[in-house]
Amino acid sequence: MIKLKNIRVSYDKEVGESEALCGVNLEIDKGEFLTITGKSGCGKTTLLKVLCAIKKPDSGEYFYNGTNILSLKEKELCRFRNKSIGFIAQHFALIDKMTVYDNVELPLKYRRIRHAERRERVFDALKVIGIEQAVNKFPHQLSGGEKQRCAIARVLAQDADVILADEPTGSLDEKNTRNIVTVMKRLNSSGRTIVLVTHDKDVAMAGTRNINMRDGRIMI
Numbered sequence: 001m002i003k004l005k006n007i008r009v010s011y012d013k014e015v016g017e018s019e020a021l022c023g024v025n026l027e028i029d030k031g032e033f034l035t036i037t038g039k040s041g042c043g044k045t046t047l048l049k050v051l052c053a054i055k056k057p058d059s060g061e062y063f064y065n066g067t068n069i070l071s072l073k074e075k076e077l078c079r080f081r082n083k084s085i086g087f088i089a090q091h092f093a094l095i096d097k098m099t100v101y102d103n104v105e106l107p108l109k110y111r112r113i114r115h116a117e118r119r120e121r122v123f124d125a126l127k128v129i130g131i132e133q134a135v136n137k138f139p140h141q142l143s144g145g146e147k148q149r150c151a152i153a154r155v156l157a158q159d160a161d162v163i164l165a166d167e168p169t170g171s172l173d174e175k176n177t178r179n180i181v182t183v184m185k186r187l188n189s190s191g192r193t194i195v196l197v198t199h200d201k202d203v204a205m206a207g208t209r210n211i212n213m214r215d216g217r218i219m220i
């Protein structure tokens with residue numbers, strides 16, 4: 001489903017900085033629940049950004065269901081990001097001025113989905129994740145666990161085939177961590193491909209495959 005070939009990324013070539021990704025090869029099959037571990041700074045977030053096409057690599061190839069992603073035009077890329085891949089960013093990336101409802105609905109508005117269907121999808125996602133009681137709250141009124149669940153509900157409503165999650169349990173207590181793991185497993189059982197970055201060994205064990213990164217490389 002996903003194929004990365006010899007992906008290289010460096011952020012600041014002029015200062016002679018070392019590469020964030022130095023020749024990453026990775027294949028991910030449909031239905032996998034891949035966990036990625038590795039020390040801070042080893043390139044995990046950069047790899048997720050390449051996968052959801054926010055970050056264009058300096059070189060390498062990226063195929064998604066046979067489509068050459070790095071050759072797509074901006075308009076097609078937007079569609080790809082919105083429809084095929086859902087990204088749960090490390091710090092949630094919720095919009096402060098919007099309620100939980102509006103945050104979850106936003107990607108669907110970009111897709112010009114009709115109002116009634118948007119409403120249905122938003123409430124379905126909030127129910128699955130168990131935060132429908134917070135639907136009219138603003139992010140600053142939510143606990144860390146609720147913010148995280150809101151971010152997960154947003155990708156769920158998108159109904160993307162692949163969900164990327166960057167340390168989704170990083171700021172959560174044990175109970176909320178278990179809840180998120182349960183939700184991720186459930187999404188995986190319902191056919192979604194999951195790629196999850198984590199520091200937590202127990203969370204890493206929840207997947208169907210784990211890879212370890214070091215200094216911009218996959219060590220396995």
Ligand SMILES: Nc1ncnc2c1ncn2[C@@H]1O[C@H](COP(=O)(O)OP(=O)(O)O)[C@@H](O)[C@H]1O
Pocket residue numbers: 011012019020038039040041042043044045046047
């Ligand atoms: N926006 C950026 N500008 C410059 N350097 C960056 C940027 N983002 C990440 N880096 C550098 O790239 C390397 C990998 O970072 P990152 O992918 O965030 O690692 P991880 O998520 O594993 O902690 C680090 O050395 C980091 O300092």
Ligand SMILES: [Mg+2]
Pocket residue numbers: 044045046090166
């Ligand atoms: Mg990171």
